[in-house]
Amino acid sequence: MNRVYNFSAGPAVLPEEVLKECADEMFDYKGSGMSVMEMSHRSKVYDEIIKDAEKDLRDLMNIPDNYKVIFLQGGASLLFAGVPMNLMKNGKAAYIITGQWAKKAYQEAQMYGEAVAVASSADKTFSYIPDCSDLDIPEDADYVYICENNTIYGTKFPELPNTKGKILVADVSSCFLSEPVDVTKYGVIYGGVQKNIGPSGVQIVIVREDLIADGPAFKQTPTMMNWKIQADNGSLYNTPPCYGIYVCGKVFKWIKKMGGLEAMKKHNEKKAAILYNFLDQSKLFKATVQGKDRSLMNVPFITGNEELDAKFVKESKAAGFENLKGHRTVGGMRASIYNAMPIEGVEKLVEFMKKFEAENA
Numbered sequence: 001m002n003r004v005y006n007f008s009a010g011p012a013v014l015p016e017e018v019l020k021e022c023a024d025e026m027f028d029y030k031g032s033g034m035s036v037m038e039m040s041h042r043s044k045v046y047d048e049i050i051k052d053a054e055k056d057l058r059d060l061m062n063i064p065d066n067y068k069v070i071f072l073q074g075g076a077s078l079l080f081a082g083v084p085m086n087l088m089k090n091g092k093a094a095y096i097i098t099g100q101w102a103k104k105a106y107q108e109a110q111m112y113g114e115a116v117a118v119a120s121s122a123d124k125t126f127s128y129i130p131d132c133s134d135l136d137i138p139e140d141a142d143y144v145y146i147c148e149n150n151t152i153y154g155t156k157f158p159e160l161p162n163t164k165g166k167i168l169v170a171d172v173s174s175c176f177l178s179e180p181v182d183v184t185k186y187g188v189i190y191g192g193v194q195k196n197i198g199p200s201g202v203q204i205v206i207v208r209e210d211l212i213a214d215g216p217a218f219k220q221t222p223t224m225m226n227w228k229i230q231a232d233n234g235s236l237y238n239t240p241p242c243y244g245i246y247v248c249g250k251v252f253k254w255i256k257k258m259g260g261l262e263a264m265k266k267h268n269e270k271k272a273a274i275l276y277n278f279l280d281q282s283k284l285f286k287a288t289v290q291g292k293d294r295s296l297m298n299v300p301f302i303t304g305n306e307e308l309d310a311k312f313v314k315e316s317k318a319a320g321f322e323n324l325k326g327h328r329t330v331g332g333m334r335a336s337i338y339n340a341m342p343i344e345g346v347e348k349l350v351e352f353m354k355k356f357e358a359e360n361a
């Protein structure tokens with residue numbers, strides 16, 4: 001068996017330990033005589049899996065009791081509609097446009113009400129986070145929306161925006177569980193899990209209870225997208241993505257064992273520093289994001305020469321470094337170095353980049 005170093009932006013690398021446990025339990029989950037894929041979502045054994053997953057996530061993120069945790073399906077993209085459907089009660093919301101995912105969420109929200117773009121970094125291909133300390137947020141906005149870590153462009157909010165008292169909604173798909181968060185600063189934290197937690201197919205929504213107490217903003221909201229109903233049913237209104245939630249639960253336990261989110265932050269900072277430090281002194285490669293807005297999770301870089309970029313992607317793949325090609329809309333390269341990427345993977349990548357530089361400079 002030969003595992004590569006997988007720098008994919010998502011679906012992405014998972015801890016080997018978790019994959020091995022899943023393999024061991026594939027035929028017979030803890031004496032049930034069944035795979036988790038085969039068991040009823042109403043069974044006692046599955047109930048324990050989903051309840052444990054929620055509990056471990058609550059422990060890891062220190063989620064207060066007045067927040068609901070729900071497991072959904074449909075991609076983070078379905079939640080671009082789910083957010084306004086549940087929260088846009090005044091029919092207005094403020095969006096900060098820091099990349100493609102924020103823009104898509106903004107465009108989707110326009111189908112349900114007035115989505116106002118209050119800041120954007122489109123002028124410089126989303127290579128920075130705009131100043132969000134004093135934005136013109138409409139008085140009657142229901143929420144302020146951000147994509148906290150911009151997977152494609154490699155930026156992350158260095159601090160949360162000043163929402164002028166409005167609730168903050170954050171898509172954290174690509175920075176979920178990468179460092180500690182103060183949940184109380186948000187009304188909603190949500191994300192798809194396939195970047196940093198588990199297999200695609202599961203979304204997690206962490207929402208302050210009072211925001212959904214009266215049900216969604218629109219009576220036509222599909223039951224499946226109604227967060228109140230989903231929360232009241234413990235994410236078991238219908239058949240949830242059972243196996244995916246089981247894998248997420250294992251990853252939560254793995255993070256706990258690694259020392260929790262403080263330890264993850266240290267681990268991620270260490271890896272990112274190895275790569276950024278190399279990029280900042282390289283004569284061939286250059287990071288596309290500078291300074292405090294840099295993401296710990298997604299590191300885009302270029303040589304400045306498209307042919308050389310293509311050569312690098314090809315040769316790195318042959319050397320066992322997978323998925324280093326940049327997003328199709330931006331080109332260049334991108335190394336996604338999520339929680340499960342070992343330090344050794346980044347060290348070896350930098351070694352390879354040094355060699356490539358020496359051969360091609």
Ligand SMILES: *Cc1c(COP(=O)(O)O)cnc(C)c1O
Pocket residue numbers: 010074075076077078101147149150151171172173174192195
């Ligand atoms: C990948 C990604 C999405 C889209 O996820 P899907 O599950 O494919 O819909 C949305 N937001 C962010 C920040 C992402 O990284």
